[in-house]
Amino acid sequence: MTHPSPRKIAQRTLPARKRIALIAHDDKKQEMLDWATRWQSTLAKHELVGTGTTAGRIARHLGLEVEALMSGPLGGDQQIGTRITEQKLDVLIFFWDPFSPQPHDPDIKALLRLAALWNIPVACNAASADFILSSPRLSEDYSIDIPDTQDWMARRSV
Numbered sequence: 001m002t003h004p005s006p007r008k009i010a011q012r013t014l015p016a017r018k019r020i021a022l023i024a025h026d027d028k029k030q031e032m033l034d035w036a037t038r039w040q041s042t043l044a045k046h047e048l049v050g051t052g053t054t055a056g057r058i059a060r061h062l063g064l065e066v067e068a069l070m071s072g073p074l075g076g077d078q079q080i081g082t083r084i085t086e087q088k089l090d091v092l093i094f095f096w097d098p099f100s101p102q103p104h105d106p107d108i109k110a111l112l113r114l115a116a117l118w119n120i121p122v123a124c125n126a127a128s129a130d131f132i133l134s135s136p137r138l139s140e141d142y143s144i145d146i147p148d149t150q151d152w153m154a155r156r157s158v
């Protein structure tokens, strides 16, 4: 059964101090480290979280505090997705690898779906991540449209 898309929207405010998720697939980890090194002082002003291996490497190499969730193949992408759904994450930086199939491909697809659904800024490569990190909105409160969950539930008849 297909569901209609949400009809009514609500707002939520992304705080000035953003909760930013950092994730990179193995062949993209060095690129993520290089990118994070360029943005180190900016990233240090925000709250960082990541899938296990990515978070560990960024914390070790850059000396930044990064909350490490489970490694991606063990469910880390789903944990990040849960944070998005619970409105506890504001930005997703995910350098996924377009050349290597991943055992947890359904989890990756689910994460990207939730990021699209909940309208948070997402970067899947370094250029997009540069745009997000250089935006003045990164360090300001910023209001986004999200689905109105109460309206959605009220219209469900099953």
Ligand SMILES: O=C(CO)COP(=O)(O)O
Binding pocket: 023, 024, 025, 026, 050, 051, 052, 053, 054, 055, 070, 071, 072, 073, 076, 077, 108
């Ligand atoms: O697989 C990942 C994202 O899909 C990343 O997981 P790790 O950071 O543990 O390598």
